[in-house]
Amino acid sequence: MPKIMVIDDEEMIRAGIVSIIRRLAPQWHVSECKDAESAMQSLNSDKPDLMLIDVSMPGMDGLELAHFLKEKFPDILKIVLTGHDKFSYVQNALRAEVLDYLLKPIIREELVEALEKAERLIGERVHNRQQAAEARAQRLQHSLVDLLCGLQESEDQLKRILIEEGWQLESVEYSLLVFVGDDDGFIGQGEKLSQRVEAFQSIFGQEDHTFAFFSDSRHFFVFSSGTALPVDDMWGWWLRTWSSTTTDASLGGEALIWGGGASFVSLAELPEVYGNLIHQMNRSENGRKKPDTVNGANKDRIDQENRLRAALETNDFEALMNFFQAGFKKIKQQASEQPSMMRLGMFHFLLLILLPVLTKTESKLSLAMRETVADVLSRLSLPGSTIHLMSIISEFENQLRTLATHLPDNTEQNKVIETVKAYIGKNYADKTLCLETLSKVVHMNGNYVSNLFKEVTGENYLVYLTSARMEQAKRMLRDTTLKTYEVADSTGYSSTKYFCKVFRKMHGMTPSEYRNRSQGSEGSDKTSVD
Incomplete structure (x- = not known):
């Protein structure tokens, strides 16, 4: 709400002007003073945007007050009132940079028009000040961010x-x-x-x-x-x-x-x-500051980390590059208004999202990437890195492509799986045979071996191991006279009861029934535990 101060030594005229303003321009907050001295004393408390000043007042007259305001309070707008239509008054008022010059008795329409003119000018000033303040804040922000x-x-x-x-x-x-x-x-x-x-x-x-x-x-x-x-x-x-x-x-x-x-x-x-x-x-x-429950953003992050982990464990370079391209795209979008912020986005992406997954994932690709990411982070920490950020990102992508050329291709992957299969074929009777043993044989992470085995063969390694043991068990039951507990022990099972359970689940019959059918006999293996 704009503020106006009415200064006139004649109380009736002053009250009439205040009444007109309150009725015809209620958006104005009105205060009043009887002379220039009291007006000057009220300036700091009332803080008027516009002063409506009578020229003829005892003591300091209105034109003297207008000149005082021009020197000491240049932002306050001024409209002078006078009963004299003389050029000398008008000329003096113009030198005091008054907004308007109104003759007594005041015509309401002229007063309202003068107030509208003042209101427009006050609005323009407020707008210009806001723009100037925003421009100064932008200069400070950009300079501060560039330095940090x-x-x-x-x-x-x-x-x-x-x-x-x-x-x-x-x-x-x-x-x-x-x-x-x-x-x-x-x-x-x-x-x-x-x-x-x-x-x-x-x-x-x-x-x-x-x-x-x-x-x-x-x-x-x-x-x-x-x-x-x-x-x-x-x-x-x-x-x-x-x-x-x-x-x-x-x-x-x-x-x-x-x-x-x-x-x-x-x-x-x-x-x-x-x-x-x-x-x-x-x-x-x-x-x-952690939330009490996982929100949608956290679920997205968990999904993102799971996709990243899967790509690293299986050395899936294409999926990995898709992950990085999506991340870099988001960083560039966030930094579109202020390029300097791209550096913060890179730190957030590499340290908060990528690095924790890299440190918890064991694979050829993840091990190689740790050094690459550490190099990128060290370069981002250097002064002036913002200028070269795009080249750092580009070089990072090239380093990833170089790493991909050293990843095992499909032929190498098949060789790995063949090695695993051959080891299972020779050591199926080992009761301690497990994923950790197989991963050590091929010098790879256990989760990666498991995922790779399923990717290449279409089945879980444990299913393959069980099938290999069951095939050997069937051969022994057909071609030897070993007791059921001996067959179980010879195919890697410590518990005969568990062996029989697995055998029945896979073949729909007990080991004894399988032996009898394969030999065309209805007899039973009295020493077996089916």
Whole structure:
């Protein structure tokens, strides 16, 4: 609501003007004064956007007041009222940069028209100020992000912008708080940011200045300066604030929020501080606010990790590349508005999603990739890496393709399975024969051997082992006089009862029945346990 102050020493005229404004322009908040002196005393408390000033007043007249306002309060608009239609009055009023010049007695339509003109101008000023403030915030944000991502030449630019914004750069320390939300964890929170910052500064009075911003829907930064900054308390306050305001009941819990914070004394330290925070946040659980239940985003992540694990265990390069291309595409989309944020997305993707799966998966591809990923992370930590980020991603993809050329092709895979089959054929009687034994024979991860065996043969290795043992058992039952318990022992079974159970399940009859039928005899093996 715009504010207007009416100054006129004649009470009846002043009351009439106030009444007209309240009836015909109710959007204005009206205050009134009897002379220039009382008006000047009320400026700081009333803070008018427009002053309607009578020229002829005792003491300081209206034109003198208009000139005073021009010098001391240039943003206040002025409309003067006079009973004199003289050129000298008009000329003097123009020099005082008044918005309009109205003659007494006031014509209501002229007053309303003047107020509408003032209201339009006030609206334009507010809009222009908002745009200027947003432009300054964007300059500060881009300069800050460029520096924390390693562009050292941005330090001087950031210092200039901070000084322009009134920041004190001497005898202060700085703090950087970083928060990462799962997927769309911060969507809709931008409108509340100014209120959050006000609440934050009211609690933590140590901050001389604070600049907080969302780089996108998932990443939030708080940059402060002051003395003896309580970083842990500041970090905890924001973490609780965002975690409590991102609850989505439809998902059954809260959005995941990661956070970290650190203090430092020189802006030159910002890239190192930022890099350390990202590593700490993604390598530990300290900054993670876990939900009570798994939400949709977590389910997607679990599915994603399972697909990645399967691709690594089976050395499925095509599936692996599809995984990376999807991840890189998402990073590029998130960084479309601010390319510098691509670096944070890469850290998040490699450290939070890829690396944990790599360290828990044993296969030729995963072992080779660990070194490659470590190299990429070290390069991302270097100053200036943002400039070369696209080339780092491109080289990473080329390294993956190089690794693929050293993976076993179908022929090699078949050789591996043939080796496994041959070993089973020779050692089926070994009661300790298991997946771990087979994986050691071919020097591969057990899960990978199991998956590869099923991929090549179409059946589980345990089914194949059981079938091999049963085939040997049938041969012995047909061609030898071994007792059933001896056959069980000779084919790798410690329990004769279990052997008979498996045999019956596979062949629909007991070992004794099979022997009798194969020999054309209805006799039974009295020593067997069927």
